[in-house]
Amino acid sequence: MSERKSKSRAQGKMGRRAFIGWAAGTTAAAVLDTCAPARVSAAPKTILAQAAPRAKATVELWFDLSGAQAKHVESVAAKFNKEFPHIEVRTSVVPSADMPTKLATALAAGSPPDICYIGAPSLVANVIGAGKVEPLDKYRPEITGMDWLEAAKKLVIRDGHMYGVPVNCGVMGLYYNADLYKASGLDPDKPPATWDELLNNAKAIAKPDKAIWGHYFCTKPVPLTADRFWLSYLWQAGGEWLSPDESEVAFNSAAGVEALQFYVDMVHKHKVTPMKAIDNLSMGTEFETGNIGHMTLYAMWVVRAKVMKFPVRTAKLPRHKGEATGTGMGVVPIFKDAKRKEEAWTFLDWLMKPANAIEWNRGLGNLPTRLSLRLEPAWKQVVKENPLIEPFAEGLPTARLEYVGPGALEIAKVVAVGIEGAVFGQKSAKQALDEAAKEANEILKRERAKARG
Amino acid sequence: MVTVPAVQGKRPGGRIGLRRAAIYGVLLVAAIIVLFPYLWMLSCSLKAESEVFTKEAQFIPRTIQWKNYLRVWQDYPLGQWLLNSIIVASVETLCVVATSVLAGYAFSRLRFWGRDALFYLYLGTMMIPIQVTLIPSFLIIKHFGWINTYQGLFLPHLAAPFGVFLMRQFFFNIPFELEDAARIDGCNWLRVLVQVVLPLTLPAVSSLAIFAFTFSWNAFLWPLVVTNTKEMFTIQIGLASMKGEIMAWDALMAASVLSALPILVVYLTFQRYFVKGIATTGLKG
Numbered sequence: 001m002s003e004r005k006s007k008s009r010a011q012g013k014m015g016r017r018a019f020i021g022w023a024a025g026t027t028a029a030a031v032l033d034t035c036a037p038a039r040v041s042a043a044p045k046t047i048l049a050q051a052a053p054r055a056k057a058t059v060e061l062w063f064d065l066s067g068a069q070a071k072h073v074e075s076v077a078a079k080f081n082k083e084f085p086h087i088e089v090r091t092s093v094v095p096s097a098d099m100p101t102k103l104a105t106a107l108a109a110g111s112p113p114d115i116c117y118i119g120a121p122s123l124v125a126n127v128i129g130a131g132k133v134e135p136l137d138k139y140r141p142e143i144t145g146m147d148w149l150e151a152a153k154k155l156v157i158r159d160g161h162m163y164g165v166p167v168n169c170g171v172m173g174l175y176y177n178a179d180l181y182k183a184s185g186l187d188p189d190k191p192p193a194t195w196d197e198l199l200n201n202a203k204a205i206a207k208p209d210k211a212i213w214g215h216y217f218c219t220k221p222v223p224l225t226a227d228r229f230w231l232s233y234l235w236q237a238g239g240e241w242l243s244p245d246e247s248e249v250a251f252n253s254a255a256g257v258e259a260l261q262f263y264v265d266m267v268h269k270h271k272v273t274p275m276k277a278i279d280n281l282s283m284g285t286e287f288e289t290g291n292i293g294h295m296t297l298y299a300m301w302v303v304r305a306k307v308m309k310f311p312v313r314t315a316k317l318p319r320h321k322g323e324a325t326g327t328g329m330g331v332v333p334i335f336k337d338a339k340r341k342e343e344a345w346t347f348l349d350w351l352m353k354p355a356n357a358i359e360w361n362r363g364l365g366n367l368p369t370r371l372s373l374r375l376e377p378a379w380k381q382v383v384k385e386n387p388l389i390e391p392f393a394e395g396l397p398t399a400r401l402e403y404v405g406p407g408a409l410e411i412a413k414v415v416a417v418g419i420e421g422a423v424f425g426q427k428s429a430k431q432a433l434d435e436a437a438k439e440a441n442e443i444l445k446r447e448r449a450k451a452r453g
Numbered sequence: 454m455v456t457v458p459a460v461q462g463k464r465p466g467g468r469i470g471l472r473r474a475a476i477y478g479v480l481l482v483a484a485i486i487v488l489f490p491y492l493w494m495l496s497c498s499l500k501a502e503s504e505v506f507t508k509e510a511q512f513i514p515r516t517i518q519w520k521n522y523l524r525v526w527q528d529y530p531l532g533q534w535l536l537n538s539i540i541v542a543s544v545e546t547l548c549v550v551a552t553s554v555l556a557g558y559a560f561s562r563l564r565f566w567g568r569d570a571l572f573y574l575y576l577g578t579m580m581i582p583i584q585v586t587l588i589p590s591f592l593i594i595k596h597f598g599w600i601n602t603y604q605g606l607f608l609p610h611l612a613a614p615f616g617v618f619l620m621r622q623f624f625f626n627i628p629f630e631l632e633d634a635a636r637i638d639g640c641n642w643l644r645v646l647v648q649v650v651l652p653l654t655l656p657a658v659s660s661l662a663i664f665a666f667t668f669s670w671n672a673f674l675w676p677l678v679v680t681n682t683k684e685m686f687t688i689q690i691g692l693a694s695m696k697g698e699i700m701a702w703d704a705l706m707a708a709s710v711l712s713a714l715p716i717l718v719v720y721l722t723f724q725r726y727f728v729k730g731i732a733t734t735g736l737k738g
Contacts, residue, residue, distance in 0.1 A: 060681070066697030092681050095693035105678045109591045111600070113681075285702070288506040309503050 057343040059089045061332075062103070063117035064096035065364070068303060072363030073117070079359075080350055087343045099123065107132050107335070114338035115348065117167070117330055121155055122224070124331045125404035128156070128163045133333035135161035139345045151327050151401035152369045164333035165348045167357070168366035170298035171399045172232055172325045173392045174198075174318065178311035180205050180212070180293050191315030195236070195262060198294065198318045202272035205293035214272030216287065216295040217263060220279040221420035223412035224402075228326060229280070229296055230419055231402055232317055233259040235324030241403050247448075249440040251415065252433035255321075260429035264422050275424060298328060299392035303365040306388070314388045316395045327399035329369065358382060367393055406447035411440040491713070498522070498706035505702045521707040531708055533684055534691035539715060541606045541676075541687060542669035548611035549665040550658055556612070557620025558646050562632075572621070579614045583674055591678055601681045610669065616661050623657035624650065659726030666719050688712045 063073050070093050077089040092113070094102050099116075100123055106112045107127070118124050127133050137143050137160075144162045152166035178188035184204040192198035202214025218229040231241065239255030242248070250256075266273045272293075278286075280297060287295050290310050296317065305312040317325045332351070334344045350356055358378045361368050367389070373379055374393055383390050403411070418436035421427040427435070493512075497505050498521055500514040525531060560572045590609050591600075599605035627650055635649045651658070676687045686694065692712060695705050 062681075064697075066695055067701060069697065070694075090682075093683060093694045095677070095690065096697055098677050098693065101674070102678050105588055105591055108588050109595055111595055285506050307502070 056086060056088050057340050059087060059115065059340045059343045059347055060113035061089050061091050061115050061117065061347075062094050062099075062113045063091060064094050064099040064119055065117070066093070066096070069300070069364050072360075075363070076351075076356070076360055079356075080347055083350070084346065087346060089347050100126075103127070107337070110337050112335040112337055114340045114344040115332050115334050117332050118164075119328065119330050120224070121329055121331075121401060121404045122408050124155055124164060124329070124333070125408070127333060127335075128158060129406075132336055133163045134336055134338070134341060135163055136165065136334065136345070136348070137162050140349065147371050149327070149369050149371065149396065149399060151399050152329060152331075154401050155329060155404065156331055156333075164331040165352060166329050166331050166369040167351060168330040168361050168364055169369050169396075169399070170300050170328045170330075170366050171392045171395045172229070172296055172298055172317060172327070173395055174294055174315045175287065175297055175301065175305060176201075176294045176313050176315065177287070177290060177292065178313050179290065180310075181313075184293075188311070188313055191313065192294070192318045193315075194318050195320045199262075199266070199270065199272070202266065202293055203270055206270075206272040208271050208274075211274075212291045212293075213274055214270075214293045215266060216273060216278055216283050216292050217266075218278055218280060218283065218296075219263075219420055219423045220277040220282075221413075221417040222279065223409050223416055225279045226416040226419040227412045228402060230259065230263065230415070232296070232324055232326045233262060233320075235326075235400060236317070236320040236322060237262075238321040246403075246405065246444075248444060249411065249437050251440075252430070252437040256433050257430045260419065260422050260433060263419065264425075264429055267423055268425060277420070299367055299389060300365040302386060302388040302392075306386070312388070314391045316391050323395075323398045325395045325399050327396075327401055329401070330364075330366070354378065365389070367396060371396070406451065407440075407443040410443045414439045414443070494706050494709055494713075497702060498710045500703055502701055502703045505706075518703065521703045522711070525704045525707045525711075528704070529691065529695065529708065530683055530686075531688075531691065531711060534686050534688040535711065535715065537603075537606075537685060538670055538688040538712075540603055542666050542715075544603075545607045545610050545669040546662050546665040548607075549613045549616050550662055552612040553616030553620045553661055554646070554651065554654070554658065556617045558624055558650065560617065560621045561624035562629075563642070572617075576614050576618055587674065587678065590675070594679060600679055601685050605679045606676055606685075606687070607669075609675065610672070613665065613668075616665060619661050619664075620654070620657060623654055627653055656726040659723040663720060663723050667716060670716050 061077065065073055074091050077091045081088050096119065103116060144157055144160060148166060149169060156162055156164045156166055174191060176191060181188040186201055186204055192201050198215065206212060206214035218226045220226055234251055234256055237255040237259040239253050239259060240250045243250045267275050283295050283297060284301055284304060286292055288308060332348060334341055338344055351360060354373055354376050355378055357368055357373055358376060362382045368374065368379065414436045418432040422429045422432040496512050496514060499517045501518050504511060504514060560568060594600060594605045594608065632645050632649055635645045671689060673689050676690050680686055680690060692708055695708060
């Protein structure tokens with residue numbers, strides 16, 4: 001080896017150290033070279049900025065909607081930009097499933113957007129709990145006292161401060177196929193109002209041998225899927241997710257068992273629902289086949305319902321011992337590390353105006369979060385144009401928010417797994433809920449200990 | 454002249470033929486299973502929206518809807534997303550190949566203190582999940598002001614431990630004597646690498662190029678956090694942004710077909726080297 005080395009040196013050839021140095025240098029040069037255009041393109045921007053009389057303030061808005069809904073958000077932002085020429089709300093779409101990852105990274109790095117439309121209540125609760133968002137009452141003190149839905153207040157008001165504008169909500173309701181109703185001898189103008197009626201109608205529609213099913217509900221064991229949809233049934237049966245002091249879970253009560261047994265019976269006893277993993281996405285797409293009698297889904301699906309080949313009707317969720325429905329919510333907070341807080345607030349203030357709030361919800365197929373907006377002529381016009389939305393709006397007074405406190409996602413997961421276990425016949429309803437409750441109480445205990453430090 | 458006696462009864466060749474037919478049969482079934490989702494994607498991309506979900510599954514569209522492709526092209530900046538992915542994947546592939554060849558050659562041929570330890574240390578970085586390095590990498594890129602830029606997209610992926618490992622293994626299979634001859638003729642290390650060794654490593658380089666391009670093309674997490682505008686999305690982020698509670702499946706399938714085309718072209722271009730490269734480096738799927 002040394003002979004090789006001395007020979008190459010003697011001949012003036014590249015030695016091993018020189019080779020390694022050259023390799024490193026070449027790589028670095030290649031990297032710098034590829035980056036060069038950015039340095040070149042940055043220069044004119046600076047010159048332009050100096051030359052401009054008054055730079056436009058850019059407010060960065062991230063949102064996690066797609067398709068027509070994304071286009072609607074862009075059009076609302078464009079309308080604002082036209083009215084406020086000194087501000088530009090620049091929208092950026094984020095894939096909905098990946099919003100938590102992207103937002104968490106940006107927040108950790110101290111470079112979040114100015115504002116963000118967050119469609120998942122648990123994520124809203126997380127960013128508020130982590131102290132990453134601005135209290136909005138400092139811009140407008142009376143904001144906390146406005147007629148927001150109770151569920152909205154519960155989510156965004158903490159210690160008398162409001163940490164985000166609830167811009168829309170999606171209440172769960174019942175969608176049903178009017179053609180299947182007629183074919184089964186049912187009156188499409190009479191949707192089921194109680195669990196018994198739902199079951200009877202589902203039995204009339206279901207033909208399992210032809211893969212025609214009476215009713216669909218979520219059974220997929222992922223958090224915020226099976227658990228979230230079952231929660232409405234739990235409330236309707238008179239049950240609660242947590243004990244009043246929120247120290248332990250309460251979903252394994254007699255009411256909880258009754259609600260889950262209703263699921264199990266629909267699958268095994270009455271055979272009106274197939275034994276398969278169903279999530280909110282597959283539920284909608286399977287309903288589109290025209291083979292499903294009813295399904296429980298959010299208001300925003302009315303946008304899709306309008307283009308079905310068969311007539312789709314909507315109704316409030318059937319009651320049992322009481323009326324209740326779950327609600328999801330879209331909230332827009334201003335982040336503490338935002339660069340343009342004042343301008344971001346200008347946009348949110350504009351968005352809260354009745355005409356703009358209604359326009360926002362019209363395009364998204366959602367419902368306003370302030371009760372008084374339902375009385376506005378503009379909202380009445382929305383309902384007139386799209387009557388499918390009305391039953392969801394009627395459900396608003398009974399809308400409730402799921403638990404979004406510490407450990408919420410983990411608890412949601414264990415309940416979803418429990419629901420799957422019962423529906424797939426691996427456990428009885430009581431056993432599944434008791435096991436889930438045991439695990440969930442451990443999670444709550446751990447979270448309480450963590451909070452105590 | 455030697456005459457071959459006629460084989461009576463069952464010919465040995467017949468048994469081999471039957472075995473071969475069985476193997477082909479199994480492979481054919483496997484190929485259909487693998488290809489079916491892609492064919493279904495193609496079929497849905499050419500269907501009317503109302504035909505995507507029907508009571509009876511329909512493979513052949515009633516009327517071919519070429520307009521789905523036109524619609525998705527007009528409604529979304531698909532061309533820009535594809536261009537971004539092509540730029541990022543091409544730069545990453547070129548750099549990964551260059552750095553892997555140089556480092557792999559150094560690790561297989563040069564003798565320096567701590568060589569093997571350094572190699573294993575570098576290889577060990579493959580064990581660190583991207584989630585661990587995500588925020589530090591993001592902070593570095595942010596510090597340079599490269600969020601939402603091409604350089605921000607590809608900079609953290611210009612070298613790959615897997616590529617270095619692949620090339621090092623391949624270089625070990627090339628006899629040292631070939632290089633000795635060149636070195637006696639006066640070649641330096643770099644010239645030996647470029648003129649003698651590299652032409653022999655084309656199968657491995659092709660395999661690495663396909664792996665690197667595919668990895669970069671399919672990358673999701675890093676492009677997700679480092680891009681903030683639709684114009685800078687790569688195709689994977691663009692496709693994901695089309696998904697939601699309410700979506701047009703026909704358009705999404707058309708976009709998916711278009712997104713798969715470049716990777717298909719790359720594979721078909723380098724296909725003849727690919728199998729050889731995999732075989733000679735001892736890598737399997």
